[in-house]
Amino acid sequence: MSQHSPASPASPAPHAAPASPASPASHVDSSFRPATTVVAAGRPAREPGAAVNPSIVYSSTYVGDETPAPGQLVYSRIGTDAWVPFEEALAALERADQPGLLFGSGMAAITAALDLVGPGAALVVPRHAYHAALVAARVLVERCGVRLRSVDIADTDAVAAATRGEGWDADGGGPAAVVWLETPTNPMLEIADIAAVSRVAHSVGGIVVVDNTFATPLLQRPLELGADVVVHSVTKYLAGHSDVTLGAAVTSDPDLYASLRRRRTFGGAIAGPMDAWLALRGLRTLALRVERAQENALELARRLVDHPAVLAVAHPGLPDHPQHALAGEQMDGYGAILTLCPRGGAAAAARLTGAVRLWLPATSLGGVESMIERRRRWPDEARSVPEELLRVSVGIEHLEDLWADLDQALRVSQER
Template structure:
């Protein structure tokens, strides 16, 4: 029987401890495990780089939420990204990435993996014709974000999966912005789902982590081998914190979405805002696709400030970022607290001078779960 989302979030992989009856998964703070003779492990555990029961519980829970058979938990979202790309690609292979990809992903691909012989092309994945035209005989992967970071672009995941599979490539979806509560890419045909668990899954800005989920058993085995070989693992306390956060994911995502909608409504007609990026807006070019493949539209909002009156738009964006009181000026996203940042100078500085450079007047919000009226008042005061 397939239980509801919140039931899985609270119970999947989290049976009471058989020894003590603890209803919460223990933090197995150990580096090694006693063996019943040479090679005789208890429950398959021998060394915590290879496997740890707390990490296993998180992997099983997240796989259940994404509807996948295999989950792997990493020390960061970027270590999950790097492990996947190095396992799934070889020198000479070609990769498609979003034309507004997360800056850290772009930096890894452009500055690290190209030296290893990987080729890549940025493309607007919302444009299927352009995406198809960008595919080469050597294309082995399409890397998708939906919504994208920071322009909240929407890609049709099912259509991209069909395209990728027709071309002999894999589709990977970075599902960090949506979380499995709002969107399940494997059900839409994706081959692998990636998360920075630092964000909505952890949800409290107190842990760094990453994850991969897939139905492909052969790929999962190769990923697990590589992860163990390079040691890209979190500690048990990090896994436990993330597992704790996941228990309230559904209720948090509902509040994030509620608050984001209130914030968007206040920004849309503001004279000092020239454009608002949010897939919940009817005029958003990806609104219909987002409505089809997402439960709601999430807690991330971006906007460009108006350049009216001769004010330098970048300077005005920086001023707004510095003027809020409840929205904290900080990188990252997905925590219970609201954050504000300037992508061009912060999270996406690595894209400067490239085809992925973001607008200088762009401001990105991670709308938290505070009282919505307080958040709106804070933004309106900062905008002036």
């Protein structure tokens, strides 16, 4: 890594954090399309009598010798073959040159990536983003003197100015070390121009981290657009069944990979073998799930636009979305998240979530089941998010069943 120098803890002793375990023989051809890669990647070595699927490996430690070789398994907090198949598959999907890094939760991956910001450095963040990520960023301000620059991530000029430090004399000015992007943002679905922001960040020696949870690597591959690190809440679309809590980070830069891996090793935020196996199994159907869910989402958004109980609806696939054209250029689909604001404010939104029968009033997203939630019920959610805004994660159920339930709940929301 030539121009980037993220802060990192002291290098461990050679035996403490060996290189990532060797991946199983890959069945992934670089010409494969993502829908094929999710099925083919992370398989055991292809040989007579071999299992088609990787085993679930339970072992906290491994037999060793006096001087472990690089890549040799030593202790499961440092590395375990239970993670390798998923990490190989994620790297193939994101087109990364380094293995993926599986973490114990999405926030563990986010925290590790945020920790790349050195003490006193500047960090550019979206005005709207996953609220827990913004809370973690504010902790860096309090503990490490990080200078936080919050901007409208869809305004590329504003992001560029904050990245260069232009107009930020009050915080000491100077270029940002890290630009943090969510695109689409949570929950407002704003789209950032990853390529343009990456060019600006690199011109001043910074790096770009993209939370790709909403889009998934099927619809958007930030590393190909110039980003340096991609993070995921694996809990959401990648695993896809609302039954594991995991996160991941991926990069092509060997130095950034080493820094992130050290943070996982010494932070201890690791994945259990069963969760890693379930995530890989869920990944196999990612293409089918995303295709069905985003088809449902776009059609629901189109219908909601004309619903008398709806004040506003947003989805990147709607022509009136402010970044509709950019989403069409940058993404291979518009995703399965939409937002709607019912008429009648927060009270109407609460009546709606209380009236759904098929939709689940729950706080996650990206599962096979459809979920709906009023985001401002959380104290840390940005005040600029409308009180009545509902984040809608569309699943794979039959479209007409989803519509019938949402329609009746919207009608209930208007009752006084």
